[in-house]
Amino acid sequence: MQGDQVVFSTGTDEHGSKVEKAANGKDVKEYCNKISSSFKNLFTCLGTSHDVFVRTTDDRHKQTVQALWQRLVNGGYLVQGEHEGWYCQSDEAFLTDQQVGENPDGKRVSLESGHAVEWLKEANYLFQLPKFTDRILEWLDTTAVYPPARSNEIKGFLSAHDIRDLSVSRPSDRVPWAIPVPGDASQSVYVWLDALTNYLTVAGIQVSPDPTVPVHWGFDKVVHVVGKDILRFHTLYWPSFLMAAGIDPPNRVIVHAHWTVNKVKMSKSLGNVMCPVELLKKYELDAVRYTLLRNGGLVDDADFSEDSLKSRRKDELANTYGNLLSRSTANRIMPQTKWPDVQNIEDIPLVKNHVRPLPGVVDAYYQDFEFSKGIEAVVHLLYESNRVFTEEEPWVLIKQLKRNPENQEELQLKLNSIMYSMLESLRVSSLLLLPIIPDTCNKVLDSLGVSSEERSFKDATHPKNYSGTEFKRLATPLFPILE
Helix, strand or coil, X not given: CCCCCCCCEEEECCCCHHHHHHHCCCCHHHHHHHHHHHHHHHHHHHCCCCCEEEECCCHHHHHHHHHHHHHHHHCXXXXXXXXXXXXXXXXXXXXXXXXXXXXXXCCEEECCXXXXXXXXXXXXXXXXXXXXXXHHHHHHCCXXXXXXXXXXXXXXXXXXXXXXXXXXXXXXXXXXXXXXXXXXXEEEECHHHHHHCHHHHHCCCCCCCXXXXXXXXXXXXXXXXXXXXXXXXXXXXXXXXXXXXXXXXXXXXXXXXXXXXXXXXXXXXXXXXXXXXXXXXXXXXXXXXXXXXXXXXXXXXXXXXXXXXXXXXXXXXXXXXXXXXXXXXXXXXXXXXECCCXXXXXXXXXXXXXXXXXXXXXXXXXXXCCHHHHHHHHHHHHHHHHHHHHHHCHHHHHHHHHHCHHHHHHHHHHHHHHHHHHHHHHHHHHHHHCCCCHHHHHHHXXXXXXXXXXXXXXXXXXXXXXXXXXXXXXXXXXXXXXX
């Protein structure tokens, strides 16, 4: 919307012993094909616009991983050695003593995830992580990790733990379902080094194994969007790998919180797992998208319930957004189906005080992926517009126009200003909600007579005068009442 060339990527991380175990004796690639396809189907249902769907079992990804590995070897950052410590198979992660504790049953578990751990001692390749801790701290100070609480969390991890060389391979006989280490069939590439390299794969980068050959992303900005449970991998290990390879770390890592359901952590054993596809069957796509982005947060876990979805749909989408559209284009008030003629648009109080400042406010939130706060700001404008509509009573002005011919010019100017401000509020709100609920917003913009060439962010900040532009009334409510 801001005129930038953007590549959106997503995909599936498919290697590792836990994946092979989950296949339960079936062909592992076929098992992964099925799971990966289910995610592709979900993203299609959700209407996401990713440009690249990467699978870590793709041949092109394997080539990128092996080239990066060789580059690290040639740079002198990978050495053969022996690793001994706690390993969590569920998290595919090695843990320090400080990250391990006992559960109520007296079993050793990861303090972060609660998953079981085991003590391993094995020969593998080690990455010299301690060499990069100072540079990681400098990178963190550039506000690369957002929100600040997550940056402080990884800083705290660095100060509280004895950072040692990181195991980046596993014996092939223990983890055969993985990418082989180049030139050493006895070892498999650690699944997190494999998975993290997907960002280079989707960028289409040709990684030379020669560390003296420069490697560039080819983009002005690289942003990773990740869950809080994989913070350490994306803000310590991955940027260190990149620094060692002579590649710039990402400009930003946006870290989001998780979802609970009815105040309880989602768990298959509890049966409270929510299926997005089933939700989409019961509710419109945009109602689901809207609720997820309206309620979801970066720092604190958000709670999901169908009651909340119904409430957001009814109160904000139907009764606020949809209601403003229907009442602002109603036949009894706007019989001509044209935007009213107004010259001094910027002098209209609602436009001046609420509509014009909004794009800057929302842009600041969206840039930080604070979608909930951005949506809230748009909803505030819609609430205010409905309030002004009720307070100004345009239907009364219409009656006065018929009864007071001597004051027609003054009354008509006032009516035009009110109704133009309502349509302008709807237009700008729809542009700013376009990334959130695209189907709905495009429907509203179509009805308002806004052409497809006038739906950029610039059109929200530098609008034209729409006086005289024809609009169309919707035949049905924007969000009909659910049975």
